Amino acid sequence: MKRSLPLYGLVLFMGVALLGWGTLGFRVVTSEGARRLEVQAAPREIPQVGLVDHEGRPFQWEDVRGERVLVEFIFTTCPDVCQKMTSDFARLGAAGESGPRRVSVTFDPDNDTVARLKAVASTYGADGERWRFARIEDRDELARTLDAFGIVAVQAPNIGFEHNAAIHGLDREGRLARIDDIASIESIAQWASPHSD
Amino acid sequence: MGLATQRLMAGAFLWVALWMSQELLEGQMWSHALVLLPGLAFAGGVAVSGVRAAQRFCGPLFLFAVFVSLFWMLPRSLDASLSSGAMDIAKFATLPVLVGAPIAASWPRLRPVARGFVVSNFLSMLLALGWLYHAAPVRLCNYYLQSDQQSLGTGYLIIALAVSLACLPRLFLGPRVRADRSGARTRTGPAGSLKRGRSGPVASPLHTRPRI
Numbered sequence: 001m002k003r004s005l006p007l008y009g010l011v012l013f014m015g016v017a018l019l020g021w022g023t024l025g026f027r028v029v030t031s032e033g034a035r036r037l038e039v040q041a042a043p044r045e046i047p048q049v050g051l052v053d054h055e056g057r058p059f060q061w062e063d064v065r066g067e068r069v070l071v072e073f074i075f076t077t078c079p080d081v082c083q084k085m086t087s088d089f090a091r092l093g094a095a096g097e098s099g100p101r102r103v104s105v106t107f108d109p110d111n112d113t114v115a116r117l118k119a120v121a122s123t124y125g126a127d128g129e130r131w132r133f134a135r136i137e138d139r140d141e142l143a144r145t146l147d148a149f150g151i152v153a154v155q156a157p158n159i160g161f162e163h164n165a166a167i168h169g170l171d172r173e174g175r176l177a178r179i180d181d182i183a184s185i186e187s188i189a190q191w192a193s194p195h196s197d
Numbered sequence: 198m199g200l201a202t203q204r205l206m207a208g209a210f211l212w213v214a215l216w217m218s219q220e221l222l223e224g225q226m227w228s229h230a231l232v233l234l235p236g237l238a239f240a241g242g243v244a245v246s247g248v249r250a251a252q253r254f255c256g257p258l259f260l261f262a263v264f265v266s267l268f269w270m271l272p273r274s275l276d277a278s279l280s281s282g283a284m285d286i287a288k289f290a291t292l293p294v295l296v297g298a299p300i301a302a303s304w305p306r307l308r309p310v311a312r313g314f315v316v317s318n319f320l321s322m323l324l325a326l327g328w329l330y331h332a333a334p335v336r337l338c339n340y341y342l343q344s345d346q347q348s349l350g351t352g353y354l355i356i357a358l359a360v361s362l363a364c365l366p367r368l369f370l371g372p373r374v375r376a377d378r379s380g381a382r383t384r385t386g387p388a389g390s391l392k393r394g395r396s397g398p399v400a401s402p403l404h405t406r407p408r409i
Binding site for chain 1: 253254256257260261263264265267268271272273274276277280336337338339340341342343
């Protein structure tokens with residue numbers, strides 16, 4: 001036993017280091033938690049791709065740069081979490097306020113045509129300026145975008161998809177700088193408000 | 198072909214079989230966590246079965262294997278092995294070499310108390326994880342459905358229950374180790390009949406190895 005002590009010490013050190021690496025310093029156990037911490041520590045560039053908004057107008061992330069932008073990833077037939085997120089987005093621009101700039105991107109362009117997005121946008125009262133619904137037509141560009149943001153949508157029976165849901169914040173340089181939980185939109189909404197500095 | 202070579206081949210064959218059925222096994226969370234990961238470790242164990250690590254290396258080796266297996270139990274690692282090619286290769290390399298092989302080489306030489314400790318901790322961890330996966334209202338892996346997670350939780354609970362049941366006869370009906378007046382230990386059967394250890398007369402308490 002005494003002769004093994006240094007070995008035990010070495011193994012303990014390596015083991016704790018390995019688990020520390022796997023959990024970003026014992027802070028997360030899920031990849032969702034990790035992606036939130038990672039962008040906070042180092043804002044991430046996102047690929048420039050061709051988006052089309054619910055009025056059928058093409059645009060790029062560059063076009064909404066200059067102020068902070070909130071981004072959510074949804075599919076319009078979602079029975080549950082997308083509706084909650086999108087209602088929160090709607091609330092941010094209610095009561096005559098202009099609200100933060102928002103983009104709701106669908107990851108299901110097969111279903112979510114421009115016409116479908118327009119219908120949903122009018123339901124929630126998206127004005128097409130401060131808040132746009134958008135789709136990315138090119139499959140490769142969509143995949144690269146989801147990858148950069150860290151969104152995984154898995155096909156699920158009956159409901160369409162299960163996916164990780166969060167509110168994403170782009171900074172003024174257009175980098176992904178913040179990912180907040182959907183349960184607490186207030187803080188990130190404050191951060192992205194046009195009156196914030 | 199020697200026995201050692203045959204075992205090595207058997208382990209390698211199992212590893213290749215798992216590699217080839219990777220897509221099938223990674224399709225569901227339960228088969229990923231309950232078939233692929235333990236299967237890879239098992240392949241490593243089969244490959245080196247018969248090899249015994251020197252006594253003083255056994256404890257550290259085993260502890261090392263436990264740390265590596267804990268790493269692969271993190272939901273983040275499971276996700277990472279699906280999203281990153283490098284992590285996928287790491288999974289196929291480290292589970293046989295750094296988990297299965299060290300466990301197979303050290304387990305038979307661990308002290309009975311250590312083995313009992315490991316088994317009981319393993320069981321309680323399975324129960325806790327099983328309950329967590331079964332009941333958690335959030336998805337722990339981005340690549341798997343919530344219903345998948347619940348099936349895995351149920352799987353963990355079933356395994357914990359099965360292993361506990363399998364241990365029961367040995368715990369309560371097996372031979373007892375009892376110290377007599379001279380301090381030497383003898384093994385007695387359930388009816389109190391005197392029995393000797395399988396390796397003949399018992400020289401020292403450290404050498405008795407009641408199976409757990």
